[in-house]
Amino acid sequence: MRRFRRDPLGYIEDCALQSGAEVFRLPWGAWCVRDTELALTVLRDPVFHSGMSTFFGSMLPSRTAQVALGRAVRDLMRAHLPAYRQCVAGAAAGLGPVSQWPQAGPLLVYRCTADVLLHPGAPSALRQQMAQAVAAGLTARQPTMRQRARAEMLRPRLLSAITEHVRSRRTQGPAADEPRDVLDAVIGAGPEEFTDRTVADLYLLLFQSIVGNIGYAVAWSLLLACLHHGPGRSWPWPADWLVREAARHRPFVWMVGRPVPHPLEFGGLPFAAGTVLSVSPYLLHHDPQRWDRPEMFRPERWNEPGGQGPYLPFSAGPFTCAGAAVAHSLTSEAVTALAQDARLAVSGGDARPLVSGSVLPRPFTLCRTLKAPAQAALTKGGE
Numbered sequence: 462m463r464r465f466r467r468d469p470l471g472y473i474e475d476c477a478l479q480s481g482a483e484v485f486r487l488p489w490g491a492w493c494v495r496d497t498e499l500a501l502t503v504l505r506d507p508v509f510h511s512g513m514s515t516f517f518g519s520m521l522p523s524r525t526a527q528v529a530l531g532r533a534v535r536d537l538m539r540a541h542l543p544a545y546r547q548c549v550a551g552a553a554a555g556l557g558p559v560s561q562w563p564q565a566g567p568l569l570v571y572r573c574t575a576d577v578l579l580h581p582g583a584p585s586a587l588r589q590q591m592a593q594a595v596a597a598g599l600t601a602r603q604p605t606m607r608q609r610a611r612a613e614m615l616r617p618r619l620l621s622a623i624t625e626h627v628r629s630r631r632t633q634g635p636a637a638d639e640p641r642d643v644l645d646a647v648i649g650a651g652p653e654e655f656t657d658r659t660v661a662d663l664y665l666l667l668f669q670s671i672v673g674n675i676g677y678a679v680a681w682s683l684l685l686a687c688l689h690h691g692p693g694r695s696w697p698w699p700a701d702w703l704v705r706e707a708a709r710h711r712p713f714v715w716m717v718g719r720p721v722p723h724p725l726e727f728g729g730l731p732f733a734a735g736t737v738l739s740v741s742p743y744l745l746h747h748d749p750q751r752w753d754r755p756e757m758f759r760p761e762r763w764n765e766p767g768g769q770g771p772y773l774p775f776s777a778g779p780f781t782c783a784g785a786a787v788a789h790s791l792t793s794e795a796v797t798a799l800a801q802d803a804r805l806a807v808s809g810g811d812a813r814p815l816v817s818g819s820v821l822p823r824p825f826t827l828c829r830t831l832k833a834p835a836q837a838a839l840t841k842g843g844e
């Protein structure tokens with residue numbers, strides 16, 4: 462366990478290398494599928510996925526309700542994309558020449574999703590509390606005890622403020638036909654007998670998926686691109702390749718696992734009901750049989766015919782992330798805005814991950830220098 466805590470990704474890579482079997486035991490008792498083909502079979506298996514997704518825990522009553530909520534939030538985020546694109550350009554400009562990451566990632570994403578998370582007519586005190594939660598790091602499990610304590614301290618008060626606001630919205634009844642924000646979507650997708658507190662818990666879960674997951678994906682993309690490309694020159698890669706490669710190299714969700722719902726057999730091995738079976742996107746993304754030099758960060762692989770192996774930053778199969786496509790767009794838009802007309806360089810960071818529930822980048826400083834306007838623009842009109 463000590464070895465695992467020191468370097469979880471290195472530890473599972475070693476286990477996978479040393480294990481002769483198709484699955485190996487994780488320090489917390491779950492099983493992890495080592496073989497890539499078998500891992501993909503497990504992720505797509507309909508019987509393994511006949512229960513409910515663990516993402517929502519036991520907060521929703523049925524798989525149908527889980528799917529409906531995922532789709533409602535995804536549709537809302539998709540409709541918000543044009544407004545986000547506009548906002549993120551301004552937010553990138555307002556970032557200043559020096560910014561501290563990775564915390565700047567969730568802050569930037571929050572700034573441009575605040576109105577779709579909680580519409581502008583919602584109590585400003587609650588909106589302020591949400592902003593404070595983002596600043597304190599409540600968007601992901603933080604790596605150190607001190608950071609975790611600072612973030613988690615805010616959770617009870619935030620949850621009770623959201624619960625209070627849910628009560629008031631539900632008392633007033635729906636204000637419009639369409640959801641105005643993610644909170645309306647959660648209220649609308651849940652059954653009436655839902656407690657206000659369950660709505661608040663679900664809302665916070667989705668809030669973290671949007672602000673945290675995307676914010677840290679932006680941070681990883683910037684860090685890895687700057688580490689692999691000298692300062693002073695524009696990146697030779699489109700944001701799309703960059704974001705994909707960052708999520709391959711350092712997938713924010715490095716392990717997905719769930720209990721086996723019925724006794725099942727995979728790769729000739731029997732698994733009793735309740736056994737936790739996991740697949741690691743990190744291992745699959747670094748399988749040398751399926752990726753060319755997987756240890757290297759190479760965005761150009763996304764332009765090479767046949768250059769891609771199994772790619773599952775959003776998991777795969779029936780329980781794939783409902784927001785996968787929109788999350789990719791939101792991340793790419795932010796990276797594009799930050800790199801637009803600017804030279805980027807990082808200091809203080811490296812590619813080693815901090816694993817604490819998710820895969821977070823180590824702190825780094827981003828220096829953003831605006832490129833001099835082109836001569837033609839300066840002399841517009843021929844003067």
Ligand code: HEM
Binds near residue numbers: 534
């Ligand atoms: C970079 C950003 C994101 C990453 C890396 C990510 C990753 C994931 C992963 C790996 C899962 C599967 C979890 C499991 O099987 O246990 C998942 C589930 C889910 N994600 Fe995301 N996610 C991201 C952003 C989002 C966004 C923006 C939304 C909302 C629009 C979202 C909504 C969901 C939902 C609803 C599920 C549960 C799906 C289901 O059970 O049907 N995610 N996400």
